[in-house]
Amino acid sequence: MSYRVTSYEALQTNLSAAGTTLMLCRANIGRIGLSEEQKADTLWRIERQMAELEGMRLEMTRPATHKRSAPTTRKPHLRSMD
Structure with missing residues (x-):
C-alpha cells in the first residue's frame, strides 16, 4: 500500500x-484529565499540525513556480555558400 497522495x-x-x-x-x-506536561505536549502537537495545514494552504494558493517550458526547437543546419 502506498501512502503517497497521487x-x-x-x-x-x-x-x-x-x-x-x-x-x-x-x-x-x-x-480528559491531563497533567501540565501532557497539555504542553498536546498543544505542541496541535501547533505542528496547524503549521502543516497552513503550509498546504499556502502551497495551494500561491502561483505555480514550475511552469512547463516551451518545446525545444532545432535550429536548421547552415548551408554552405559555394
Missing part, C-alpha cells in the same frame, strides 16, 4: 479522515 480523490479521502479524527479528539477534550 490523486484528488486520495487527497479528499485523507482530509476527510483527518477531519473525522480531529472531531473525535475534540469531542471530550474537556473531560
Whole structure:
C-alpha cells in the first residue's frame, strides 16, 4: 500500500479522515484529565499540525513556480555558400 497522495480523490479521502479524527479528539477534550506536561505536549502537537495545514494552504494558493517550458526547437543546419 502506498501512502503517497497521487490523486484528488486520495487527497479528499485523507482530509476527510483527518477531519473525522480531529472531531473525535475534540469531542471530550474537556473531560480528559491531563497533567501540565501532557497539555504542553498536546498543544505542541496541535501547533505542528496547524503549521502543516497552513503550509498546504499556502502551497495551494500561491502561483505555480514550475511552469512547463516551451518545446525545444532545432535550429536548421547552415548551408554552405559555394
